[in-house]
Amino acid sequence: MVCIFQVVGKKDAGKTKAIELATKMLTQKGLFIATVKHSHxxxxxxxxxxxxxxxxxxxxxxxxxxxxxxxxxxxxxxxxLPVDVVIIEGFKDLNLGKKFEITKVEEAEEIARQIVKEAEECAQEVKMEVNGRKAERSFENLIIFNLMRHLNIREVKLVD
Structure with a gap:
């Protein structure tokens, strides 16, 4: 399951800083991260x-x-997306995932820690096998996994 988090707040409140910190921490834990930037x-x-x-x-x-x-x-x-976690900056009026509101730059580190904590609970290691062997964790395999999950396909077997 892809975990989705939103960081919202006014201009220069520290949204980018919080996302940058959370992304670094989650990447160091071996998770694949995608970020989305809202622009007007x-x-x-x-x-x-x-x-x-x-x-x-x-x-x-x-x-x-x-x-x-x-x-x-x-x-x-x-x-x-072939990732474990998506962190979105903006889209305050939409509910795309767990929303964190930041009001000042000094809150960035705490919000980043909260995102990391919740992402660790939410992100589950994807277990994939190909021909009975554990598949390598890669972007390509996560793309296939996400497509299969989206289409509700649990197993694929090759037949002659």
Whole structure:
């Protein structure tokens, strides 16, 4: 199960600092982490190519320049990410996961510790076997695991 946490608060309250600290601590514990940054800027305007591709029916659109952006229908991607924990900065009006509100930078370290504690309780080690052997813990295998879980598939056997 992917654990989802939100850190919300006003500008310069310490949201980024709390997420940065929690991410470092959780990564040191061997967990795979994804972070999501909410922005009020439109990055996929309706009249641009990427939006047109999605309206035409593309399920995933990649925008690649010097940086890379991937467009999915909003929030569908959260359950498919190959990670143990997702930490979201913002989206105060939405309930996407366990929400932590920060009011000042001095609270960042305590909020990071709370996220780490709850993530350790929530994140379960994924046990995967391939041909009877324990599968390596990797992004690729977590992608497969998350897809199988999403589709309610518990086991796959190859048949001739």
């Amino acid at each position: 800027h439109v990055i996929n305007p309706e009249n641009k190519d990427t939006s047109r591709f999605m309206r035409a029916g593309a399920k995933v659109v990649l925008f690649h320049s010097n940086d890379c952006a991937i467009f999915f229908p909003c929030f569908d991607y959260l359950r498919l």
